[in-house]
Amino acid sequence: MKMKVLVVDDERLARRRLCRMLDSEDGVDMIGECASGQAALEAIIQRSPNIVFLDVQMPQIDGFEVIRSIPEKKTTGCGFCYGF
Amino acid sequence: MSLFANKTDKAVNEPVDLPGGIDLLNLTGNSKRLALFLIWTLLGLSEAIRLYYRYNIVQDIYTWGQTLYWGLAAWYLWGLLSPVIAFLVRRITFGKSNWVRPVLIHLAAALSLSLVQLILDACVVHFGTQYIFVTEELLDQKLLDLIAAYLRFMLQRGVLSYFMIALVIYMVQYYRQFRAEERRRSAVEKDLLTSQLETLRGQLQPHFLFNTLNTVAELIHADPDLADQVITKLSEMLRLTLDTGKAIEVPLREEMEFIDLYLDINEIRFEERLQVTREIHPETLDLFVPTLITQPIVENSIKHGVSSRVEGAKIAISSTIKDKQLVLRISDDGPGLGSDYDESTPVGIGLKNTRARLEQLYGDEHSFSISDMDGGGVEVVIVIPVRHAGSPTADGDDDEGEL
Numbered sequence: 001m002k003m004k005v006l007v008v009d010d011e012r013l014a015r016r017r018l019c020r021m022l023d024s025e026d027g028v029d030m031i032g033e034c035a036s037g038q039a040a041l042e043a044i045i046q047r048s049p050n051i052v053f054l055d056v057q058m059p060q061i062d063g064f065e066v067i068r069s070i071p072e073k074k075t076t077g078c079g080f081c082y083g084f
Numbered sequence: 085m086s087l088f089a090n091k092t093d094k095a096v097n098e099p100v101d102l103p104g105g106i107d108l109l110n111l112t113g114n115s116k117r118l119a120l121f122l123i124w125t126l127l128g129l130s131e132a133i134r135l136y137y138r139y140n141i142v143q144d145i146y147t148w149g150q151t152l153y154w155g156l157a158a159w160y161l162w163g164l165l166s167p168v169i170a171f172l173v174r175r176i177t178f179g180k181s182n183w184v185r186p187v188l189i190h191l192a193a194a195l196s197l198s199l200v201q202l203i204l205d206a207c208v209v210h211f212g213t214q215y216i217f218v219t220e221e222l223l224d225q226k227l228l229d230l231i232a233a234y235l236r237f238m239l240q241r242g243v244l245s246y247f248m249i250a251l252v253i254y255m256v257q258y259y260r261q262f263r264a265e266e267r268r269r270s271a272v273e274k275d276l277l278t279s280q281l282e283t284l285r286g287q288l289q290p291h292f293l294f295n296t297l298n299t300v301a302e303l304i305h306a307d308p309d310l311a312d313q314v315i316t317k318l319s320e321m322l323r324l325t326l327d328t329g330k331a332i333e334v335p336l337r338e339e340m341e342f343i344d345l346y347l348d349i350n351e352i353r354f355e356e357r358l359q360v361t362r363e364i365h366p367e368t369l370d371l372f373v374p375t376l377i378t379q380p381i382v383e384n385s386i387k388h389g390v391s392s393r394v395e396g397a398k399i400a401i402s403s404t405i406k407d408k409q410l411v412l413r414i415s416d417d418g419p420g421l422g423s424d425y426d427e428s429t430p431v432g433i434g435l436k437n438t439r440a441r442l443e444q445l446y447g448d449e450h451s452f453s454i455s456d457m458d459g460g461g462v463e464v465v466i467v468i469p470v471r472h473a474g475s476p477t478a479d480g481d482d483d484e485g486e487l
Contacts, residue, residue, distance in 0.1 A: 010394070012355060014295075017302035036394065059394045 002029035006049040008040040008066070009033075010058045018053055037061025041069055052078045124163035131155035157208045161201050166249055168197060173253045190250060191243075198242025202235070273444060277332050280441050284376050285325075292346075299353045314352055321345045328375060332445070336403060336410075337369040343378050343401070350386055357396025358386065368403040371410050372471045374441050381414045381438065381464045389418030389461070397461075409467050417461040421454070435464075442466065 005028050009015035015033050022028050031047050034040040037058050044052060044066075056063040067078055132148075132155030139145050172193055176186045296318055303311035324342050328334055340362075347360045382399065389397025402413045435454065442450045451467040 010391070011353065013299050013302045013306075013353060016306060017298055020302065020305060057391050059392050 002027055003051055004029050004031045004047070004049045006031055006040070006043055006047070006052045007033045008035075008037070008052060008058075008063075009055040010035050011055070014055070022053075037063070037066045040066050044070055044074060048074065050077065054078050054080055056080055120163065124159050125156065127162075128152075128156035128159035131158060154209060158201075158205055161204050161208070162245055162249065165197055165201055166253075169193070169246065169249050170253050173250055173257065190247070194243040194246035194250075195239065197246055198239050201242055201245075202238050274332070277441060277444055278330055280437055280444075281330070281332065281375055284380065284437060295353060296349055299349075303352075310352060314349055317345045317349050321349075331375055333372040334375050335369065336364070336371050336373050339373050339375070339378060340364055340369075340401075342376070343382060346379065347382065347399070354386075354390050354396060357394075358390050359396070359398045361398065361400045363400070363402035365402075365404045367405055368410055370472055371405075373410070373412070373468065374445055377438060377441070377466065378412065378414060380435060384435070385414065385416035385418065385462070389416040392419060405470060406467075408470050410470050412466040412468075413463065415457060415461055415463040417459075420456045420460055421462055442468065 005022055007015055007018050007022065007030070009018065012035065015035065019030060019033050023030055031049055032043050034043050038061050040052065040054065041061070043049070054063045054066060061069070063080055070078075129152070132151040135151040135155055136146065136148060172190065176189055178186050296314065300311050300314050300318075303314060321342065324338065324345070328338065328342075344362075347358075351358050351360060378401070382401070385397065385399045389399065397416050397418045399414070399416045404411050404413075439452055442452050446468050449469045451465070453465045455463055457463045
């Protein structure tokens with residue numbers, strides 16, 4: 001079974017880069033990309049990704065806020081894309 | 085980050101004697117000996133002139149040859165004895181509480197050296213002109229009185245000469261200590277400035293490089309031409325860093341060249357979310373500013389104006405001359421400082437280095453303000469003295485070459 005992956009970053013170029021890298025991996029199913037914390041939360045609830053690559057610094061809802069807001073029943077792993 | 089490694093110039097922090105800068109007090113070897121010889125000769129000449137006109141008022145008693153011989157002989161002898169005085173000056177130091185003893189030692193030395201000088205002078209004068217110099221007033225007295233008065237008179241002059249020489253040596257010594265201290269202090273200050281600049285470069289380069297290379301990695305696939313542009317701009321920044329080396333201040337032209345590249349790259353990275361306007365007055369381009377002074381401020385504007393808002397931010401940079409001062413203004417239309425802003429917040433810490441560098445370089449002559457603007461956003465205003473290329477302290481080497 002392929003891993004369902006979601007990428008979240010407000011910087012389009014950085015997001016595209018990560019998506020491109022992950023896309024080329026076997027065993028990865030890119031289920032979407034989001035440009036904001038708000039969109040990320042909606043995607044997590046609706047599409048139940050296995051792994052979320054999450055940017056920390058984003059407008060309005062940042063990465064930490066997204067993690068805090070994920071409903072408890074969701075078993076999603078979140079990894080921070082940390083670029084200083 | 086070896087990529088951005090600065091030019092390592094070993095000589096940078098060492099005091100360099102400017103060509104043509106002659107410090108008479110630091111002369112060495114033959115030139116020092118020549119200078120001293122000239123000084124003693126000048127003193128001898130002035131004494132000769134004094135003698136000639138003092139005793140030839142009514143009629144010509146002495147020839148120029150005679151007075152020159154006496155004058156030069158007297159002062160060359162003092163010149164020969166002066167190392168002894170210099171030795172004593174180096175050994176005897178005046179303290180706040182003990183000045184009696186040093187003065188007494190000097191007085192004793194003055195008397196004995198004067199006596200030595202007087203005897204030598206008498207020998208030289210007698211040997212050379214067969215004539216021991218006596219004044220007209222002295223000639224009116226009896227022989228013993230005459231000798232005593234002559235001795236007293238000459239010793240008074242000798243002691244005066246001694247103290248004059250000692251005073252000059254003390255002054256030279258004091259001046260040297262002062263200069264050495266000044267040099268040391270300016271070296272320390274320069275080190276501090278350099279280290280602050282290094283810190284700044286160290287902070288800038290790794291994360292800027294990281295972000296830029298990530299942008300390039302994506303653009304290579306999505307827009308190769310734009311990727312090419314970013315790499316070209318990045319290499320241009322690298323070249324500027326190498327050119328600037330360890331300069332503490334650079335002309336605004338160079339600073340803007342660097343910051344433009346920095347902003348261009350960021351504009352590409354953030355796409356339409358970052359817009360920059362520049363209003364650089366042409367007259368300000370040749371004025372000196374501290375290296376990388378605007379970078380942390382611009383970086384803050386990007387960080388808080390762009391990264392924290394979906395719609396991004398507009399950044400405006402301007403420079404003008406007002407009341408003979410250079411005014412740099414950097415503003416954004418971001419969320420503002422917020423009510424809890426102070427020196428301990430991330431923004432405050434980032435700007436602390438900037439503040440310290442300005443303080444170090446310009447002291448009371450600068451102002452630095454950061455404030456919320458009425459229409460929203462933050463405005464940073466830096467006011468520093470107008471200084472053109474070639475002005476003193478522009479490269480920190482102004483402490484060389486006087487006298």
